[in-house]
Amino acid sequence: xxxxxxxxxxxxxxxxxLMQGRPDMQIKTVVCLEDVQLTDAKVTKNFQEVLEDDxxxxxxxxxxxxxxxxxxxxxxxxxxxxxVTSNKALVATFYDELIPLxxxxxxxxxxxxxxxGGISWLSELExxxxxxxxxxxxxxxxxxxxxxxxxxxxxxxxYAEALAEAQKLGYAExxxxxxxxxxxxWHKVILSSNIGFGVSxxxxxxxxxxxxxxxxxxxxxxxxxxxxxxxxxxGKQENGKISxxxxxxxxxxxxxxxxxxxxxxxxxxxxxASDRMSFFGQGAGRYPTAHNVFQDCVDVLCGKGFxxxxxEKVAACNEGKLCYYVSGVCDSFIEANKAExxxxxxxxxxxxxxxMHAWLKNNPDAFxxxxx
Ligand code: HSE
Numbered sequence: 001x002x003x004x005x006x007x008x009x010x011x012x013x014x015x016x017x018l019m020q021g022r023p024d025m026q027i028k029t030v031v032c033l034e035d036v037q038l039t040d041a042k043v044t045k046n047f048q049e050v051l052e053d054d055x056x057x058x059x060x061x062x063x064x065x066x067x068x069x070x071x072x073x074x075x076x077x078x079x080x081x082x083x084v085t086s087n088k089a090l091v092a093t094f095y096d097e098l099i100p101l102x103x104x105x106x107x108x109x110x111x112x113x114x115x116x117g118g119i120s121w122l123s124e125l126e127x128x129x130x131x132x133x134x135x136x137x138x139x140x141x142x143x144x145x146x147x148x149x150x151x152x153x154x155x156x157x158x159y160a161e162a163l164a165e166a167q168k169l170g171y172a173e174x175x176x177x178x179x180x181x182x183x184x185x186w187h188k189v190i191l192s193s194n195i196g197f198g199v200s201x202x203x204x205x206x207x208x209x210x211x212x213x214x215x216x217x218x219x220x221x222x223x224x225x226x227x228x229x230x231x232x233x234x235g236k237q238e239n240g241k242i243s244x245x246x247x248x249x250x251x252x253x254x255x256x257x258x259x260x261x262x263x264x265x266x267x268x269x270x271x272x273a274s275d276r277m278s279f280f281g282q283g284a285g286r287y288p289t290a291h292n293v294f295q296d297c298v299d300v301l302c303g304k305g306f307x308x309x310x311x312e313k314v315a316a317c318n319e320g321k322l323c324y325y326v327s328g329v330c331d332s333f334i335e336a337n338k339a340e341x342x343x344x345x346x347x348x349x350x351x352x353x354x355x356m357h358a359w360l361k362n363n364p365d366a367f368x369x370x371x372x
Pocket of ligand 1: 117142184283284
């Protein structure tokens with residue numbers, strides 16, 4: 001197997017290190033913008049050198065971002081090369097194009113590190129769906145948000161302080177919007193649902209709410225009720241309908257999600273035979289993530305392609321009702337649904353997920369958390 005590696009940052013460098021001494025795989029060319037010296041691989045800034053090299057059968061994309069990752073991956077596929085990527089934004093955004101293209105061209109396409117970083121989540125989801133119906137997927141899929149919420153809960157930090165710490169430790173990006181507004185988790189739950197349920201979810205029908213509006217006073221309110229706030233993703237298949245969403249959620253102390261520390265992930269599936277199976281581990285980081293990219297390369301070498309056949313496009317239907325904690329804004333809609341007050345916040349009676357998220361769109365200063 002000869003590999004063209006795109007990107008030599010955290011994950012690309014990690015893969016290079018882990019593959020050292022592997023006789024059946026060779027990173028032949030590395031495309032990156034940095035000045036890197038390697039004795040056993042060619043380093044270039046020019047992607048064409050990978051594209052035009054017929055001896056390279058597999059492209060590993062570890063650049064991140066949508067562009068030019070999309071253009072490079074698409075061109076590599078058109079040229080008949082297999083793909084391994086850790087890029088969840090790329091796969092979730094261009095799912096309808098890349099997955100059918102891989103099928104049509106008979107190419108192998110793997111992206112295990114795209115969800116859960118170092119956790120073998122997508123590959124286990126793939127195995128699960130061979131023998132039973134996947135009824136639900138979801139959980140804690142973003143280490144940055146978990147780190148911030150955990151620091152606020154355990155150390156009493158306020159949001160800005162916890163975020164600054166997460167940035168200092170390299171968990172959050174310098175521009176943390178994708179993490180804290182839930183977009184990273186949104187990509188991950190869409191991808192997990194697509195693979196687990198064998199569909200192609202229409203992304204606009206999956207509502208997302210992040211954690212950027214949470215205050216220390218909210219966390220005090222949760223502690224008083226023995227609840228812990230986590231950013232939870234949900235994908236569910238029930239009576240032929242799929243619901244999917246991302247939102248802060250209050251979980252009782254004692255539930256596994258409540259105990260997830262620091263930047264760890266806890267991702268769960270519910271199978272018709274196996275019931276609940278949870279996967280705990282590092283959702284990011286050089287060697288954990290690179291290890292899953294490496295696993296995907298081994299899978300490609302063994303002829304293993306995408307996790308599930310491309311399925312039909314479906315809209316998520318989020319009519320299920322939940323009670324919500326709401327702070328920061330109290331208007332006539334919240335008053336009309338009010339069931340209780342917790343400190344300066346309101347707890348609603350059951351409201352549908354879609355209705356609550358539609359309200360939030362018009363009230364972006366509010367913080368909401370579903371009560372589990
Ligand atoms: N930024 C992500 C996280 C890591 O904090 O979990 C990669 O998905």
